Amino acid sequence: MAVDLTTRIGSLTLKNPVLTASGTFGYGEEFSDFIDLDRLGGFIIKGTTLHAREGNPYPRMAETPSGMLNAVGLQNKGIDYMIEHIYPRIKSAGSEIIVNVSGASPEDYAEVCRRIAERTDIKAVEINISCPNVKQGGMAFGTTTSGAAAVTRAVRAAFPGVVIVKLSPNVTDITEIARAAEAEGADAVSLINTLMGMAVDVERQRPCLSTVTGGLSGPAVRPVAVRMVWQTAKAVKIPVIGLGGIMDGRDALEFILAGASAVEIGTANFIDPQTTVKVIDYISDYCQRHGVDNVSDLVGVI
Amino acid sequence: MVKKTITDFTIKSSTRLSETYALLKLTPADGSEVTPAMPGQFVQVAVPDAPHTFLRRPISVNFIDRSDNTLWLLVRNAGEGTSRLCSLKAGEHLNIILPLGNGFSIPEAEGDFRRLLLVGGGVGVAPLLFLGQALAESGREPEFLLGARSRADLLELDEFERFGKVHLSTDDGSAGVHGVVTQHPVMHDPGISRIYCCGPAPMMKAVAAIAREREVECEVSLENMMACGLGACLCCVENTVRGNVCVCTEGPVFNIKQLTWQ
Ligand SMILES: Cc1cc2nc3c(=O)[nH]c(=O)nc-3n(C[C@H](O)[C@H](O)[C@H](O)COP(=O)(O)OP(=O)(O)OC[C@H]3O[C@@H](n4cnc5c(N)ncnc54)[C@H](O)[C@@H]3O)c2cc1C
Ligand SMILES: Cc1cc2nc3c(=O)[nH]c(=O)nc-3n(C[C@H](O)[C@H](O)[C@H](O)COP(=O)(O)O)c2cc1C
């Protein structure tokens, strides 16, 4: 019997629970030689801001034990460029496109979302209130309940589609931020964004990154991410999307069993560009093996 | 554009060229043809059994030998990942994504026999062998200027000699001109109309400075740190006259006019 992998996030129906994490999958096109994009539940494209950003100076990356630090700093050409030049190329990919949105003020976030609503058929946005790599805004909104609430409120008023709020792990209690987003009308939360970290080049006695600190991703963060997903899933009624260090199907199931309705694959795409489809196949096989008809029956069984 | 592939290769041979360098010759494990690549393009290698090597490692295409369907990688032991690559034995497997990046530009004009100088330092000689072959096959006469610390570190000399004249320089004077490549007279030869360069950043900057001064076309191949190699993560950027661009997709080869470093 075929396993039903259909996943609902608010009014959005995904053909399976596997998405890609923003900033690790480009605009999807970069991976089209390796996978059929239409197999994905959806793909979340690069962090997009109102105006173009050059990002941080090189070096922006340092490899760390079972992971990496990045300090890209939201390099992108701005929402208008995305809508005019990139969206036409990718809109027929056959999977849901979700735009990851960043801004320096609630109005910035709202304006980007308004343009997406007015000028594209994109049904969902992921609001990045958790980027550790930009000075203004970004993570600042994600570390206080009032900041998270203000951004969610502004976006909710500007965007009729599905609003996913992406949470920062760089807080004492992630559940209170999740509840603040839920209270302001978020349809879902996704977590975790990168953990703030730092690495030092001891020979040169200098930080490895131009920005000194950066965001840690990869399997090194996974136990922290699973724990936060588990806590958050118990604290809110809206769906939780889990990510952080998923390298294969088994890892994805940790998140699903801990309470994630869907998962995002990030850094793993760099090591194996086919990770996403392998995770989808694994989840399907797993369900069959465990006599589960519908993947949603596995969500939060722990 | 050639479709990128993820291929399992079998190591046909692994040869230590010196204390720090090894030449790996690989063939696809399933017997398929090596995916075509252009000179200057690179591959992303997953390093097996190296617990601290999380990301793939970018390595230049040193050569593709169609006669025995092998991809050649010239590897310098620079840390855990490359050390593991240098120690691999024939019969072992490597998972590789290829081809990546843009490659060197081959001059268009038919019958353009002006002299082309390919300058390499250290492991930077790697992409120049494949480029030398492509230039020679297109009827041009590449000349190589290869620099190393000492004679023992001069790599694949017999291979380079198949495609053109080889000039040498060594830091200790054990072969060719005593000193660095920019001290070699051929660098200053007015007959040279175009320079291709790959090597340590200070060397490329010095070569670029000469090319700029003499108004000679010059392309360099950069080795910025990479995570994905696919243009997805934006970690490998170089600041250019067009702003930050990805070295893995818009490079690794750049005309020096594009670069902001002097
Ligand atoms: C386009 C491109 C082509 C390359 N071609 C070749 C080649 O043909 N042969 C070859 O031997 N090497 C090549 N390199 C360099 C090679 O990728 C690095 O030496 C390798 O990644 C180091 O990995 P490691 O695990 O051995 O060392 P690590 O322990 O990770 O690092 C050792 C040292 O190497 C430096 N390093 C790490 N990653 C890179 C990198 N991506 N580029 C440059 N330095 C780095 C580190 O800063 C450190 O100082 C190329 C790099 C690029 C970007
Ligand atoms: C190079 C890089 C760039 C990223 N850019 C963004 C971004 O623009 N917006 C965002 O919300 N998260 C961004 N992230 C965070 C990831 O989407 C993800 O939350 C994080 O990497 C944890 O998942 P992982 O361990 O599976 O990679 C980025 C991560 C990396 C490694």
Ligand code: FES
């Ligand atoms: S290494 Fe990821 S964009 Fe170049």
